[in-house]
Amino acid sequence: MFSFCADPATIDGFVWFTCYVTTGKHMAFYLSFGVVLVLLALAAPAALLFGFAGALACRSRLVVVRVLGQGYITMVRGIPDIAFFLFVPVALDQAFEFLRHKMLCGDMTGSVWRGNEFLVCDAAKLPLGSSPQWVHEFYGFMLALLAFAVVFGAFAGNTLRGAMRAVPEPQLQAAAAFGMTRRQVFWRVLLPQMWVYALPGLSNLWMILVKATPLLFLLGVEDVVYWARELGGSKTSAHSYPHDDWRLWYFLALLVFYLAITWFSERFFAKLMTRFSYGQATLGSLEVTR
Amino acid sequence: MKKIILGAVVAMFAATGAIADTIRLGTEGAYEPWNFVNDAGKLDGFEIELGNELCKRASLTCEWVKNDWDSIIPNLKSGNYDAIIAGMSITEERQKVIDFTSEYYPADPSAFVGLAGASAAATNGVVAAQTATIQAGYVASSSATLVEFATPDETIAAVRNGEADAVLADRGYLQPIVEESNGQLVFVGDSVQIGGGVGMGMRKSDGALRAKLDAAIASVKSDGTLNKMIAKWFGADAPKF
Numbered sequence: 001m002f003s004f005c006a007d008p009a010t011i012d013g014f015v016w017f018t019c020y021v022t023t024g025k026h027m028a029f030y031l032s033f034g035v036v037l038v039l040l041a042l043a044a045p046a047a048l049l050f051g052f053a054g055a056l057a058c059r060s061r062l063v064v065v066r067v068l069g070q071g072y073i074t075m076v077r078g079i080p081d082i083a084f085f086l087f088v089p090v091a092l093d094q095a096f097e098f099l100r101h102k103m104l105c106g107d108m109t110g111s112v113w114r115g116n117e118f119l120v121c122d123a124a125k126l127p128l129g130s131s132p133q134w135v136h137e138f139y140g141f142m143l144a145l146l147a148f149a150v151v152f153g154a155f156a157g158n159t160l161r162g163a164m165r166a167v168p169e170p171q172l173q174a175a176a177a178f179g180m181t182r183r184q185v186f187w188r189v190l191l192p193q194m195w196v197y198a199l200p201g202l203s204n205l206w207m208i209l210v211k212a213t214p215l216l217f218l219l220g221v222e223d224v225v226y227w228a229r230e231l232g233g234s235k236t237s238a239h240s241y242p243h244d245d246w247r248l249w250y251f252l253a254l255l256v257f258y259l260a261i262t263w264f265s266e267r268f269f270a271k272l273m274t275r276f277s278y279g280q281a282t283l284g285s286l287e288v289t290r
Numbered sequence: 291m292k293k294i295i296l297g298a299v300v301a302m303f304a305a306t307g308a309i310a311d312t313i314r315l316g317t318e319g320a321y322e323p324w325n326f327v328n329d330a331g332k333l334d335g336f337e338i339e340l341g342n343e344l345c346k347r348a349s350l351t352c353e354w355v356k357n358d359w360d361s362i363i364p365n366l367k368s369g370n371y372d373a374i375i376a377g378m379s380i381t382e383e384r385q386k387v388i389d390f391t392s393e394y395y396p397a398d399p400s401a402f403v404g405l406a407g408a409s410a411a412a413t414n415g416v417v418a419a420q421t422a423t424i425q426a427g428y429v430a431s432s433s434a435t436l437v438e439f440a441t442p443d444e445t446i447a448a449v450r451n452g453e454a455d456a457v458l459a460d461r462g463y464l465q466p467i468v469e470e471s472n473g474q475l476v477f478v479g480d481s482v483q484i485g486g487g488v489g490m491g492m493r494k495s496d497g498a499l500r501a502k503l504d505a506a507i508a509s510v511k512s513d514g515t516l517n518k519m520i521a522k523w524f525g526a527d528a529p530k531f
Contacts, residue, residue, distance in 0.1 A: 129353075
């Protein structure tokens, strides 16, 4: 990056270190912190959406919808997360390619599953074989995001379902007495009051989501853990900046990063809890209104 | 809102585009000097240079994909890429699931490396190796205790911190590490010849691509380009064709 870094073999000490932390590889490392934050920013609302859908389904009057909602929440909570993180991206990818194969590959005979290979014609691959690598990586990231949303959505759904039930019944009855329809009671009375009961569980879930972001690494996405391991490993002179095993320092940096996220999250949720506690019949609201 | 969702679904299914003659090559990116990620963040190494040359000779466009060693064969079979070029030795066990091109690197002897002062008895103690390699299979069937790691440099770290008495890996990988360890790491015991040469792994159904790559490999062998590349990356006394 700097002009004095052109020949790493001739520099040492602090200058070497400056050049070392500004190589292209390290830039990719710094960018991966952004990838993790983007994943968090997208996965949390997506999980909340899935959870909301699940909780709503559990309250439905139709048996089929109710069973679907309860089944989703129970099964995904009960089966080990790692099974979903490994299964969902692969299964979805194959499902999309299978559908495209049916539509686009009329001339290919035989099943797509041949022995232990999954074969679709070139036009049906998603993304296409001719697409640049960044398209593939973006697609992989999106599948990972979907897997996160599905898994954490079940936990969010359980929290929201419990919170919806915790809203005092008299509130809903009073709303009904005023002539509000079921839908109006739900959106205007139940939902705003539900948050104070949902927030402790949801903030807990957020912290678990933050801790789970290194699972991206399992899915082949180049996240912070991938780069920390890659950069930290001892390097021979095949590289321009040979060094010993520095993984401890890189993982310490990750520790600081995750602790910083935790600290900011704690402060944010405390503020949110204060705001939602106004006028509620909870112990927390007494501390707020005084 | 409905139109946006519908549009996205249609776009996903309609996207075909021009399918050029592009193949995707999968590699590990953690096995110097075969394939590694250089300081600019790009894939580099003997196999990257060889792969680009083979693609030029076979008139193909090549995209490089990095994939962890553990899932490199399963991801080949599900179509994430079209060929594996990652220092993979040709063995009968692997031949059962995938096909190989002809070899582009002669069978490399595998060597044991231990800390300075270790005797040949270290090769019968706790030996570290990378998972799913021929070296791991060799140690498992010998009298030594096998400790497996996901990446090659974790196996070296294990020897350095005393977790393992020795590491068994390709001599070509261990040579530069031993030379640059300032005497801390030394070769112990004898080298062993395990497995055949190194070839590119392909799906069994991809016979046409294999034929193209075989022709390209024969071409780089016959005009001496391959030997020059081997000498460049592995030193003058590396095995050649």
